[in-house]
Amino acid sequence: MTTNSTLLEVSGLSMRFGGLLAVDGVSLSLQDKEVFAIIGPNGAGKTTVFNCISGFYQPTAGDISLQGASIARRPSHYVAQQGLVRTFQNIRLFKSLTVVENLLVAQHNQINNNLLSGLLKLPGFRRSEKQALERAAYWLDQLGLTALANREAGTLSYGLQRRVEIARCMITKPRLLLLDEPAAGLNPQEKQELQQLINRLRRDHGVAVLLIEHDMSLIMGISDRILVMEHGKPIVTGTPNVVRNDERVIKAYLGEE
Numbered sequence: 001m002t003t004n005s006t007l008l009e010v011s012g013l014s015m016r017f018g019g020l021l022a023v024d025g026v027s028l029s030l031q032d033k034e035v036f037a038i039i040g041p042n043g044a045g046k047t048t049v050f051n052c053i054s055g056f057y058q059p060t061a062g063d064i065s066l067q068g069a070s071i072a073r074r075p076s077h078y079v080a081q082q083g084l085v086r087t088f089q090n091i092r093l094f095k096s097l098t099v100v101e102n103l104l105v106a107q108h109n110q111i112n113n114n115l116l117s118g119l120l121k122l123p124g125f126r127r128s129e130k131q132a133l134e135r136a137a138y139w140l141d142q143l144g145l146t147a148l149a150n151r152e153a154g155t156l157s158y159g160l161q162r163r164v165e166i167a168r169c170m171i172t173k174p175r176l177l178l179l180d181e182p183a184a185g186l187n188p189q190e191k192q193e194l195q196q197l198i199n200r201l202r203r204d205h206g207v208a209v210l211l212i213e214h215d216m217s218l219i220m221g222i223s224d225r226i227l228v229m230e231h232g233k234p235i236v237t238g239t240p241n242v243v244r245n246d247e248r249v250i251k252a253y254l255g256e257e
Contacts, residue, residue, distance in 0.1 A: 005031065005032050006029050006030070006031060006068075007030050007031060007032050007034075007066065007067060007175060007176055007208050008028075008029065008030040008053070008064070008065070008066055008084075008176055008208070008210070009028075009029050009030075009063075009064070009065045010026060010027055010028045010029070010049075010053065010062070010063075010064050011027050011062055011063045011064075011065075012025055012026075012027060012061060012062040012063070013025070013026040013027065013049065013052055013059050013061070013062035013063075013064065014026075014059060014060050014061040014062055015045075015048050015049075015052055015057060015059050015060050016060040021232060022045050022048045022232050023045040023048050023049055023052070023059075023232045024045075024231075024232045024233045025062075025233065025234070026045070026049055026062075026227075026229070026232075026233070026234050027062075027234070028227050028234075028237065030176065030208055030210055031208070032175075032206070032208055033202050033203075033206055033207070033208055034208050034209075034224045034225070035198060035202060035208070035209045035211070035222055035223050035224050036208070036209070036210050036211075036223065036224060036225050036226070036227070037210075037211050037212070037213060037219045037222075037223040037225075037226045037227070038050075038210070038211070038212050038226075038227045038229060039212070039213065039214070039216075039219055039226060039227070039228055039229070039243075040228055040229035040230055040235075040252065041230060041252060041253065043231075044229040044230050044231065044232065045229055045231075045232035045233075046212045046229055047089065047180060047212060048232075049229075050086065050178055050180055050210075050212060052064065052072075053071075053079075053084070053178065053210075054076055054079055054080075054084060054085075054086045054178055055071065055074050055075050055076035055077075055078065055079035055080075056076050058072075058073045059072060059073070066079075066082055066083070066084055066175075066176070067082075067083075067175070069082070071084070080172065083173070083174050083175035083176060084174060084175070084176045084178065085169040085172055085174045085176075085177060085178070086169070086177070086178035086179070086180065087162075087165045087166065087169060087177075087178070087179050087180055087182060088180050089180045089181045089184065089212075091158075091161050091162065091165055092165070093153040093154070093161055093164055093165060093168070094153065095152065095153050095154025096152060096153075096154060097152065097153060098149065098150050098151060098152055098153065099140065099145055099148050099149050099150070099151055099153055099156070099164050100133075100136050100137075100140065100149040100150065102153050102164055102168055103135075103136035103139060103140070103164075103167060103168055103171050104132055104133070104136055105168075106168045106169075106171050106172055107132045107135065107136075107171060107172070135171055136149075136171065137149075139167040139170055139171045140167065142167070142170070143163045143164075143166065143167045143170075143197070144163070145160070145163060145164060145167060148160065158185045158186070159185075159186050159187070159190040159193075162182060162185075162186065162190075162194070163197075166179075166182075166197070166201075170201065170205070170207070174207060175206075175207065175208065176207065176208045176209075176210060177201065177207050177208070177209050177210070178209075178210050178211070179198075179209060179210070179211040179212070179213075180211075180212050181212055181213055181214065182194055182211060182213065183213055183214075183215045183218050184214070191215060191217075191218055194218070195218055195221060195222050198211075198222055199222065211223075219240070220240045220244065223240055224239070225237060225238060225239060226238065226239070226240060226243045228243055228246075228248075228249050228252065230252040235248045235249060235252060236248055236249060
């Protein structure tokens with residue numbers, strides 16, 4: 001792991017839905033270029049933590065800072081503009097659009113969208129449009145999707161749709177990528193390719209990754225550190241080796257006699 005500064009800091013995060021305390025006092029820190037996983041049984045509060053970090057929920061208590069600036073209780077579009085983007089457990093592509101169109105839509109904030117400029121096809125508009133197409137072509141190539149650029153996203157296999165979703169995130173130039181169960185529905189070969197892809201994004205593009213995942217072989221093979229949760233609370237944070245041998249983790253997953 002190559003790190004040099006704290007990228008994300010979560011302190012005392014809690015989330016209450018009426019009388020239900022779904023997340024209770026979760027803290028974590030993520031370093032530049034680190035792969036950090038959150039694991040735990042179903043209902044442990046993992047996705048709620050993700051939704052708070054990415055701005056989809058406003059936490060009841062606690063703070064979240066990205067590169068030293070608080071993003072707690074900020075809307076999701078603001079959080080994305082600061083360089084934190086995410087995928088979802090259920091793929092959310094524009095399935096009737098082509099693969100390349102999905103990547104162009106993701107760049108709407110970067111394209112010159114001045115109405116007059118667009119109507120008159122002024123040089124600034126044409127230049128930004130050309131740059132958007134070049135960025136899309138680059139990420140299609142990076143994720144092995146070039147041959148599928150003009151296919152409707154909804155016609156692709158589940159594994160390929162996952163790749164399109166990750167490409168759509170990466171085209172926005174994030175510092176931190178949140179992946180919500182990226183291996184769900186993938187076959188063993190696709191899981192191996194996903195692990196290689198995450199390693200490559202970290203190594204070649206300097207992105208840190210925070211992920212939720214149930215596939216323990218993937219988690220243990222790719223993570224620098226792991227946070228284990230149960231019933232909304234953190235149990236332990238540590239390296240894969242520490243987590244693998246922690247009695248509290250074993251009890252959470254396997255139970256006690």
